[in-house]
Amino acid sequence: MTTSDSDEGARHRRTVIVSGRRTSISVEVAIWDALTDVCKREECTLSDLLTLVD
Structure with a gap:
């Protein structure tokens, strides 16, 4: 088993x-x-993304 x-x-x-x-x-x-990948792609913050989902 590896660490990952x-x-x-x-x-x-x-x-x-x-x-x-x-x-x-x-x-x-x-x-x-x-x-994190979605935020980079969409050029938004994590808070912005989670607010959109909310």
Whole structure:
């Protein structure tokens, strides 16, 4: 088992602003990576993206 295999499913918690409200979200590391990629592609902040989803 590699290090990345042992981290599969690991969750990471971040405090973010969604619709002007501070909140905490815990999702898998792969999801944070995907959200970061979307933000770069769409040229927006994580808060902007999460507010759009909200």
